[in-house]
Amino acid sequence: MPNLNFIKEHGIKKFIDQQKKRIKLLERMMENFDDGRSRSFFCKAACLHDLTSLENSLNEATQKIKTDNVKLDDTKVKAKILKEILNLSGINPP
Numbered sequence: 001m002p003n004l005n006f007i008k009e010h011g012i013k014k015f016i017d018q019q020k021k022r023i024k025l026l027e028r029m030m031e032n033f034d035d036g037r038s039r040s041f042f043c044k045a046a047c048l049h050d051l052t053s054l055e056n057s058l059n060e061a062t063q064k065i066k067t068d069n070v071k072l073d074d075t076k077v078k079a080k081i082l083k084e085i086l087n088l089s090g091i092n093p094p
Helices: 002-010 012-033 039-048 051-067 075-088
Strands: none
Touching: 002 012, 012 039, 012 051, 012 075, 039 075, 051 075
């Protein structure tokens, strides 16, 4: 129902544009933070929550990885960082 209401209010073009942005954010999560156990969480987060919060959370996680000198191939630590940020920002999919 929320999707239908959004389409009624803003139109199908804006809805499709938003969905494309969600896909890009999800692809970024999968490429950079997937430890093999977090896909479901990331998919739900990408579907259920607003784009600005998702993008901000991804940027914050990327910055924290750089600041903490996390190795780029340490996907377990990177996934944990992103999930913690998403949970702290109120993005906690069921």
